[in-house]
Amino acid sequence: MSWSKDTWQTISPIYNRIIKMPFIEELMDGSLPLEKFQFYMSQDSAYLENFGRALALIGARAYDTQNMLTFLQFAENAIIVESALHESYFKEFGVSEKAIVQPACHHYINFLKSTAALDNLEVAMAAVLPCFWIYKAVGDYILENQKDGENTYQAWIDTYAGEEFGEAVTKAIQICDEHAEKTTPQIRARMTEAFVTASNLEYHFWDAGYSLRTW
Numbered sequence: 568m569s570w571s572k573d574t575w576q577t578i579s580p581i582y583n584r585i586i587k588m589p590f591i592e593e594l595m596d597g598s599l600p601l602e603k604f605q606f607y608m609s610q611d612s613a614y615l616e617n618f619g620r621a622l623a624l625i626g627a628r629a630y631d632t633q634n635m636l637t638f639l640q641f642a643e644n645a646i647i648v649e650s651a652l653h654e655s656y657f658k659e660f661g662v663s664e665k666a667i668v669q670p671a672c673h674h675y676i677n678f679l680k681s682t683a684a685l686d687n688l689e690v691a692m693a694a695v696l697p698c699f700w701i702y703k704a705v706g707d708y709i710l711e712n713q714k715d716g717e718n719t720y721q722a723w724i725d726t727y728a729g730e731e732f733g734e735a736v737t738k739a740i741q742i743c744d745e746h747a748e749k750t751t752p753q754i755r756a757r758m759t760e761a762f763v764t765a766s767n768l769e770y771h772f773w774d775a776g777y778s779l780r781t782w
């Protein structure tokens with residue numbers, strides 16, 4: 568079995584907990600209180616900037632120029648495409664000031680940046696993968712299960728369930744599998760560990776949004 572299939576099975580209990588979270592269920596039916604979504608989006612803004620930095624760092628460390636280009640494009644997308652989504656919601660809901668980075672976000676961005684800077688390249692690539700893969704899976708899950716009707720959060724849902732984003736996810740998974748295949752069993756095991764940690768951090772990011780958890 569490929570590294571990615573095997574690793575997705577490992578995190579399936581975490582993924583199953585994620586799609587049952589009140590944050591996701593209420594995002595799906597549009598009943599999520601605005602205050603919680605605003606908190607999540609303002610933290611996500613800081614997340615995206617730092618995630619973009621981690622991706623650019625991985626790009627700089629890539630073994631060949633093709634993978635370098637791919638990760639630099641991921642970084643560019645994280646900054647430009649996703650921040651457009653944030654900007655439109657910020658305008659709609661009148662949030663403008665830069666947020667203080669709260670614990671769950673702080674934990675996640677520092678894990679990503681330190682892994683991207685100091686760990687093996689393969690491990691760094693695995694650490695950023697849940698960000699792509701879990702969002703695609705959650706986006707598709709919501710699109711398949713949501714009821715018809717107006718939803719304030721539809722733009723968010725469509726971003727992650729979209730075809731274009733799907734292609735980026737497939738590419739990110741493929742790159743990890745290629746690197747997993749060529750590396751040692753020890754590093755492959757650390758790739759899995761980094762993937763599990765990032766998946767847990769995704770859970771906590773949404774959980775902190777729902778409970779408005781601050782320092």
Ligand SMILES: Cc1ncc(C[n+]2csc(CCO)c2C)c(N)n1
Pocket residue numbers: 611614615618641642644645648649697698699702769772
């Ligand atoms: C906490 C958190 N995790 C993942 C994403 C999703 N995401 C952010 S950047 C990017 C790839 C480049 O577009 C993806 C998939 C998010 N928004 N917030």
